[in-house]
Amino acid sequence: xxxxxxxxxxxxxxxxxxxxxxxxxxxxxxxxxxxxxxxxxxxxxxxxxxxxxxxxxxxxxxxxxxxxxxxxxxxxxxxxxxxxxxxxxxxxxxxxxxxxxxxxxxxxxxxxxxxxxxxxxxxxxxxxxxxxxxxxxxxxxxxxxxxxxxxxxxxxxxxxxxxxxxxxxxxxxxxxxxxxxxxxxxxxxxxxxxxxxxxxxxxxxxxxxxxxxxxxxxxxxxxxxxxxxxxxxxxxxxxxxxxxxxxxxxxxxxxxxxxxxxxxxxxxxxxxxxxxxxxxxxxxxxxxxxxxxxxxxxxxxxxxxxxxxxxx
Numbered sequence: 001x002x003x004x005x006x007x008x009x010x011x012x013x014x015x016x017x018x019x020x021x022x023x024x025x026x027x028x029x030x031x032x033x034x035x036x037x038x039x040x041x042x043x044x045x046x047x048x049x050x051x052x053x054x055x056x057x058x059x060x061x062x063x064x065x066x067x068x069x070x071x072x073x074x075x076x077x078x079x080x081x082x083x084x085x086x087x088x089x090x091x092x093x094x095x096x097x098x099x100x101x102x103x104x105x106x107x108x109x110x111x112x113x114x115x116x117x118x119x120x121x122x123x124x125x126x127x128x129x130x131x132x133x134x135x136x137x138x139x140x141x142x143x144x145x146x147x148x149x150x151x152x153x154x155x156x157x158x159x160x161x162x163x164x165x166x167x168x169x170x171x172x173x174x175x176x177x178x179x180x181x182x183x184x185x186x187x188x189x190x191x192x193x194x195x196x197x198x199x200x201x202x203x204x205x206x207x208x209x210x211x212x213x214x215x216x217x218x219x220x221x222x223x224x225x226x227x228x229x230x231x232x233x234x235x236x237x238x239x240x241x242x243x244x245x246x247x248x249x250x251x252x253x254x255x256x257x258x259x260x261x262x263x264x265x266x267x268x269x270x271x272x273x274x275x276x277x278x279x280x281x282x283x284x285x286x287x288x289x290x291x292x293x294x295x296x297x298x299x300x301x302x303x304x305x306x307x308x309x310x311x312x
Contacts, residue, residue, distance in 0.1 A: 001156055004260040008243040012187060012256040017279030021251045024277050028227045033189045035224045039212055040194070041107045042219060045071050048211055049133025051108035051116050052194070053078070061103055068107060076113050078120070079104040134195040135204035142196065153245060153258045154196045155183075155238055159267045161199040172266045175200055179232035180209025184247055184269055187254050190231060234278070235271035235285035239264055248285055250278030 016022040040052040041064070056064065065075050081102050106116055112131060119127035125147065129139035141158070145151040159173040181197045192212045197205035216225045237248040245258035268284055279286050 001151075001259065001265060002262055004242070004262055006243065006260050007152070008257050008260070010257050012254065014188070014252055014254050016252045017250070018277065021275070021277045021279070024275075025231075025251055028224075028231075029188060029190065032224055032228055032231075035216065035221050036189060036191070038219065038221075039216060041068065041073065043133070043212060043215060044108050044112075045073065046215060048208070048215065050112040050131045051106050051133075053132065054105050054107060055081070055102050056105055057102060061105055064107075072109060073107055074110050074113050076106040076117060077103050078106055129195070132194065133208065135198070135202065135208070138195055138198045138202060138205060141198035151259055153240070155245070155267060156240065156259075156265050158197055158199055162201050171263060172268065174268045174270055176270055177233055177272050178206065179229060180206045180213070182232040182236075182269065184236040184238055185231065185249070187247070187256055190228065192228070192232070230273060230275075233271050233273045234275065236269040237266065237283075237285045238269070239266040241265075250275050250285060250287075 016026075037054050037056070040054045043049055044052045054064075061075065061077070068075060081104060083100065083102050106113060108116065108131070116128065116131050118124075119131065125143060126139060129142070130136070134142075141161070142154065145154055145157050151157070156173075159175055160170075162175060163170075163173060178200055180192050181200045181202065183191055183193070183196060185191060192209035193205055195205070199205075213225065213229075216228075234250050237246075239246050240258045240261055241264040242262075243258060243260035245254075245256050247254040247256075271285070274287055280289050282288065
């Protein structure tokens with residue numbers, strides 16, 4: 001990937017394809033954000049990983065910290081953040097309440113949280129990623145591209161690594177659907193894994209996503225699981241050019257800061273389903289509405305009935 005020597009200020013914009021799509025899916029998104037917050041700490045309680053990180057309002061932290069104690073879990077506030085930096089700020093406000101700032105908070109059993117605090121103090125990225133349940137291969141990829149080479153976004157690198165055989169000269173990669181590692185909706189907080197995979201077919205990441213999905217169902221979030229499964233099976237077109245990543249989905253379009261490139265790089269996630277309220281178009285990921293068969297149209301049926309009447 002050829003980069004230019006500039007970085008745009010952070011921004012994220014979301015635009016729905018229609019009010020119908022927004023009416024059907026916006027409340028579902030809000031509910032899925034709530035469920036993800038629960039999965040973050042329930043995955044720690046169930047032993048899937050040592051620590052998790054949540055984004056909470058101060059009021060939420062007070063409420064959840066009391067609940068965590070009953071399970072033997074403790075929390076460690078990490079950072080104060082402005083809610084404006086989140087692409088799903090409106091949905092987060094519905095979840096967290098009216099608040100000007102949010103807290104990034106780690107949760108885990110006492111020994112794990114103490115170890116995490118030490119790793120953060122020592123800037124030990126490898127230990128931090130291990131405690132958060134990130135596969136070692138994914139950490140190494142993150143370290144290579146984001147830490148050593150200062151990339152902002154791993155989407156292209158993960159897609160390139162997923163190619164068999166890999167072709168570094170390509171500018172368009174098509175990915176088969178794999179909901180466990182689909183992070184094309186992550187700007188809205190919609191996902192099954194908490195990290196960016198080294199490859200979209202990374203076995204360890206796929207397994208963690210499968211376990212998170214199973215935990216979601218075990219906790220009784222059956223309807224939410226159906227929503228998320230459906231959503232992660234929609235086709236998505238990701239592209240980056242001149243520092244802006246554009247993510248086109250059947251429901252909405254996201255524009256956000258990314259790596260500055262002089263040429264356009266694209267990833268097409270080949271989803272298997274398409275929403276009835278999805279946008280229509282000729283270019284991927286959109287589809288054209290199915291045209292009705294001529295013989296089924298009202299005018300044809302009226303004409304046929306008229307001809308039958310004349311003959312009878």
